[in-house]
Amino acid sequence: MSFFTQFDFSVIAPSLPFLWEGLKFTAKLTLIAMAGGIFLGTLLALARLSSITPLAMVATWYVNLMRSIPLLMVILWFFLVIPIFTGKPMGAETSAIITFTAFEAAYFSEIMRAGIQSVPRGQVYAGQALGMTYWQTMSYVVLPQAFRNMLPILLTQTIILFQDTSLVYAIGAKDLLKAAEIAGKNYGRPIEMYVFVALVYFVICFALSYLVKHLQARTAIVR
Amino acid sequence: MNYHWNWGIFLQQVQSGDETYLDWLISGLGWTVAVALAAWLIALVLGSLIGTLRTVPNRGLAMVATAHVELFRNIPLLVQLLLWFFVVPELLPRDLSLWVKQDMPAKEFFTAVICLGLFTSARVAEQVRAGIQSLSRGQKMAGLAIGFTLPQTYRYVLLPMAFRIIIPPLTSEFMNIIKNSSVAFAIGVLELTFQARQMQEDSEQGIETYLAVTLLYFIVAFSANRGMALIERRTRVPGYIGGAK
Amino acid sequence: MIKIANISKWYGQFRVLTDCSTQITKGEVVVVCGPSGSGKSTLIKCVNGLEPFQQGDIIVNDISIGDPKTNLPQLRAHVGMVFQHFELFPHMTITQNLTIGQVKVLGRSKDEAHQRALQLLDRVGLNSQADKFPGQLSGGQQQRVAIARALAMDPICMLFDEPTSALDPEMINEVLDVMVGLANEGMTMMVVSHEMGFARKVANRVIFMDNGSIVEDAATEEFFGTPRSERAQLFLSKILSH
Numbered sequence: 097m098s099f100f101t102q103f104d105f106s107v108i109a110p111s112l113p114f115l116w117e118g119l120k121f122t123a124k125l126t127l128i129a130m131a132g133g134i135f136l137g138t139l140l141a142l143a144r145l146s147s148i149t150p151l152a153m154v155a156t157w158y159v160n161l162m163r164s165i166p167l168l169m170v171i172l173w174f175f176l177v178i179p180i181f182t183g184k185p186m187g188a189e190t191s192a193i194i195t196f197t198a199f200e201a202a203y204f205s206e207i208m209r210a211g212i213q214s215v216p217r218g219q220v221y222a223g224q225a226l227g228m229t230y231w232q233t234m235s236y237v238v239l240p241q242a243f244r245n246m247l248p249i250l251l252t253q254t255i256i257l258f259q260d261t262s263l264v265y266a267i268g269a270k271d272l273l274k275a276a277e278i279a280g281k282n283y284g285r286p287i288e289m290y291v292f293v294a295l296v297y298f299v300i301c302f303a304l305s306y307l308v309k310h311l312q313a314r315t316a317i318v319r
Numbered sequence: 320m321n322y323h324w325n326w327g328i329f330l331q332q333v334q335s336g337d338e339t340y341l342d343w344l345i346s347g348l349g350w351t352v353a354v355a356l357a358a359w360l361i362a363l364v365l366g367s368l369i370g371t372l373r374t375v376p377n378r379g380l381a382m383v384a385t386a387h388v389e390l391f392r393n394i395p396l397l398v399q400l401l402l403w404f405f406v407v408p409e410l411l412p413r414d415l416s417l418w419v420k421q422d423m424p425a426k427e428f429f430t431a432v433i434c435l436g437l438f439t440s441a442r443v444a445e446q447v448r449a450g451i452q453s454l455s456r457g458q459k460m461a462g463l464a465i466g467f468t469l470p471q472t473y474r475y476v477l478l479p480m481a482f483r484i485i486i487p488p489l490t491s492e493f494m495n496i497i498k499n500s501s502v503a504f505a506i507g508v509l510e511l512t513f514q515a516r517q518m519q520e521d522s523e524q525g526i527e528t529y530l531a532v533t534l535l536y537f538i539v540a541f542s543a544n545r546g547m548a549l550i551e552r553r554t555r556v557p558g559y560i561g562g563a564k
Numbered sequence: 565m566i567k568i569a570n571i572s573k574w575y576g577q578f579r580v581l582t583d584c585s586t587q588i589t590k591g592e593v594v595v596v597c598g599p600s601g602s603g604k605s606t607l608i609k610c611v612n613g614l615e616p617f618q619q620g621d622i623i624v625n626d627i628s629i630g631d632p633k634t635n636l637p638q639l640r641a642h643v644g645m646v647f648q649h650f651e652l653f654p655h656m657t658i659t660q661n662l663t664i665g666q667v668k669v670l671g672r673s674k675d676e677a678h679q680r681a682l683q684l685l686d687r688v689g690l691n692s693q694a695d696k697f698p699g700q701l702s703g704g705q706q707q708r709v710a711i712a713r714a715l716a717m718d719p720i721c722m723l724f725d726e727p728t729s730a731l732d733p734e735m736i737n738e739v740l741d742v743m744v745g746l747a748n749e750g751m752t753m754m755v756v757s758h759e760m761g762f763a764r765k766v767a768n769r770v771i772f773m774d775n776g777s778i779v780e781d782a783a784t785e786e787f788f789g790t791p792r793s794e795r796a797q798l799f800l801s802k803i804l805s806h
Contacts, residue, residue, distance in 0.1 A: 103409075164494070164540045165533050166501035168512050173533075176525045180322055259395035265505070273398060287406050294398050301393035460614045461651035465665035465717060466641025475664055479655045556655045558699020 108292050111279035118275025126258045129196035137204025162202035170199050175267045188269035207249050211242030248312040255304050328524045340518050347514030348535050354431050354500040361436025366443025373448045391441035397502050403434045404506045431503035439496050446488045450481030483554050490547035494540050565590045565752050570620035580606050582776045593753045595763040598773035604756045608725050612643045641669045644714030644722040648730050650706040652698035659694045662716045684712040704735030721752035772796040
């Protein structure tokens with residue numbers, strides 16, 4: 097009849113500090129990959145749009161390659177290859193941070209490219225007419241507008257990134273999901289832990305996407 | 320860099336049997352395609368239904384559809400998979416629960432298909448909704464004005480155009496479902512990523528293994544992309560550029 | 565044929581129609597004009613229930629539009645409507661646009677529907693375009709197809725919602741010619757339009773709307789002779805000045 101009677105959610109409270117550590121890593125990974133990803137992604141976007149053909153080609157290839165392989169494979173690739181190159185073993189956490197930054201850069205670059213292209217060509221001319229160099233035109237005129245136009249989409253991508261960080265499970269990095277799994281094993285209550293952790297993810301993502309929706313409505317009026 | 324290349328590894332036998340590593344990868348490819356296609360079927364059917372319901376005047380139906388989308392969009396895929404695999408069987412009636420846990424054939428496969436199908440259905444639903452809403456209000460009125468019922472207006476007027484318009488984003492979702500099927504390794508579906516990890520451990524030739532697997536993913540995604548492009552060409556409406564209004 | 569009785573409509577707090585009443589008898593042609601935002605397009609969409617209204621009622625062919633028990637699709641099948649932006653179905657050929665309603669709503673056979681479609685295309689002078697898609701036709705051609713689509717349902721009356729205002733000037737006449745032909749055949753027509761030449765030529769009555777109300781409702785000669793309201797005078801002077 098009541099299937100929930102066999103569940104015991106009292107194990108959640110004592111494992112909260114442990115889960116908090118996992119969530120902190122998840123947040124750290126998300127924020128670093130977001131900041132690094134947007135920075136590298138912007139450079140990649142500029143490279144793709146540049147008139148220097150080899151540069152544009154390399155950037156295009158990088159972006160297309162990253163976007164056509166499963167993130168899980170990319171995680172496994174970096175975890176395997178970085179130590180071979182450096183000759184030193186590397187922790188799962190560090191490997192995850194490098195992987196996500198490099199991977200998300202490809203996705204953010206597509207967003208920034210659309211953003212840059214959404215800025216009217218006349219703005220570039222206006223900047224140049226004032227005597228600005230390429231980098232000045234980009235950093236004072238084009239990129240701020242591109243960034244503002246794309247802010248909702250950048251944030252939506254960040255929510256996806258936040259969810260995707262759970263995949264570091266595959267290399268054993270201790271994020272929120274891994275922490276929940278370990279806690280579940282310790283208390284012999286994996287079911288309750290999975291349910292709880294799903295709830296945490298849901299509440300965070302739902303709240304963030306609600307905020308993005310509001311932001312979108314507001315910026316839509318401004319423009 | 321100190322790495323021992325061995326490109327012949329694929330034709331060598333695995334340590335614990337008489338198969339070759341290539342056999343492993345090919346069977347992994349088969350499972351990847353099977354999971355992705357079966358889940359895509361669910362995602363497309365359910366997503367179209369839910370996306371359509373989000374646009375109907377009936378508040379109750381629209382709310383149910385919105386709840387579906389929010390639920391499946393806001394929990395990480397891997398967490399959803401673990402919920403389906405470990406938690407959902409516990410919520411079933413006793414006999415069914417026992418059957419699922421002990422006797423259900425290809426349990427991992429079906430769990431992965433249902434999970435990935437529902438996860439993607441929320442994304443497909445959003446595309447379908449956007450497609451319908453991108454059509455002018457006059458189209459719906461024109462359908463109603465010649466005497467169509469609301470379902471008929473959707474069937475003959477709105478959905479045929481909406482689907483044509485959203486083929487490009489649906490293509491990305493189709494490629495996503497192929498990539499996302501890699502998550503199924505976590506519950507032991509013997510798909511490509513699972514085989515990649517297994518072969519890497521078994522053969523200790525990680526780079527060759529991953530290169531081969533990456534190439535296979537590339538080929539599958541590329542074929543999917545071409546297939547969708549073909550559909551797009553076949554359904555193109557003359558005099559209508561790229562579906563833009 | 566059409567009886568509009570004390571219709572009022574709100575969008576939330578905003579009142580778009582105030583107590584509108586008029587009648588259109590069989591065979592009559594009535595032109596509704598007025599400045600943009602006066603509610604004329606909303607009123608004509610109320611006639612076949614495309615826009616709901618909160619007060620009053622509309623009776624079409626003895627059937628109440630406001631009655632929730634009324635089978636609206638069935639009623640609309642016999643009330644032709646032509647839209648400002650044509651609203652042809654872009655994924656269907658011209659012929660398919662004309663047959664889909666006949667087959668799916670009226671239950672005609674495909675052959676019968678096809679015959680009727682070709683007959684009507686001939687009438688609007690477009691039979692050479694039968695297998696093209698709407699996107700391949702000019703605006704004027706599309707609007708003529710839209711009229712043919714409505715006629716294919718053998719309507720008892722026709723509603724025109726600004727049928728020429730989205731057209732380039734050189735295409736307006738080809739559409740008006742078709743409409744004049746219809747009027748001369750005795751079709752009951754309600755036409756929201758600024759085409760005063762058309763109104764003078766074929767309308768029996770002209771209705772002038774402003775701010776969601778019917779300000780003037782008069783026989784055509786009377787309306788153009790001595791419009792009673794100041795608003796209508798001002799409107800006419802602006803429209804007819806060139």
